[in-house]
Amino acid sequence: MTRKDAITLYTADTPNGLKIGIFLQETGIPYAQVALDLGRGDQHQPDYLAINPNGKIPAIVDEDAGLAIFESGAILDYLADKYGRFSASTLAGRTQVRQWLYFQVGGIGPMLGQLWWFLHGAGGTNAEAIARYRKESHRLFGVVERRLRASRFLAMDDYTIADMAAFPWLRTHEELDLDIADYPAVRRWLADIAARPAVQRAIAANRLPGASRHDAAATVARA
Incomplete structure (x- = not known):
């Protein structure tokens, strides 16, 4: 028998943290959330x-x-398999979902993350690095744009963990000073996902400090 709050999520207010909150809110799985203070170094403590x-x-x-799982892509894949949600029923479909999930993990996240660092975290101006990562970010937006002109969502016409992985990163375009006027399909997709009540709850929950419990009812009350 599954216990209440069997899943504990260790997270922070970052795109990677938001991915998992979106899945848990979309499925309505009760979970406990522990917010780590990254600036304080909670993530480097022995217990974590x-x-x-x-x-x-x-x-x-x-x-x-009896499992501890790290890496956001692996967590999404595990949860989709365990709960039978937001992936596909066939091997071909699951492979399609996974390739777009790994595209985010290996491409979108690292490149947009580097752009954020050189814009906001490096403590100086490195114009060459900013130009490099801005160019690569636009290339990745272009890949997503072409895909979304052919498919309603990234992996297929249904909403999957691939969308949950990419959305938290691509929604940061304003913070990254990326003009997405040339990507109308991406803009449509971002708006569609942002309008989902579960996504809105996940964003609100992801911003909460400290350790707290979130089931569907509790999070709606706080959103």
Whole structure:
């Protein structure tokens, strides 16, 4: 029998943290949330390193399965398999979902993350790096644009974990000073996902400090 709050999510207010919150809110799975203070270095404490040896967020602990899982793409893949939601029923379909999920993990996240760092975190101006990562970010937006002209969502016409992975990053275009006027399909997709009530709840929950519990009712009250 599954216990209430069997999933514990360790997270922070970042795009990678938001991915997992979106899945949990979309499915309505009760979970406990532990917000780590990255500036304080909570992610490097021994008790957390026992859960995620890489010292990053997010991570989950599934008490029912006795598993600690880190890396956002692996977590989404695990949750989709466990709960049978937001992936596909066939091998071909699951492969399609996974390739777009890994496209985000290996491309969108690292490149937009580097652009954010050189714009906001490096403490100086490195015009060459900013130009490089802005160009690559636009290339990735172009890949997504072409895909979304052929498909309502990234992997297929249905909403999947691939969309949950990419949305938190691509929605940061204003913060990254990226003009997305030339990507109308991306703009439509961003608006469609942002309008989902579960996504709005996940964004609100992701901003909450400290350790707290979130089931569907509790989070709606706080949103």
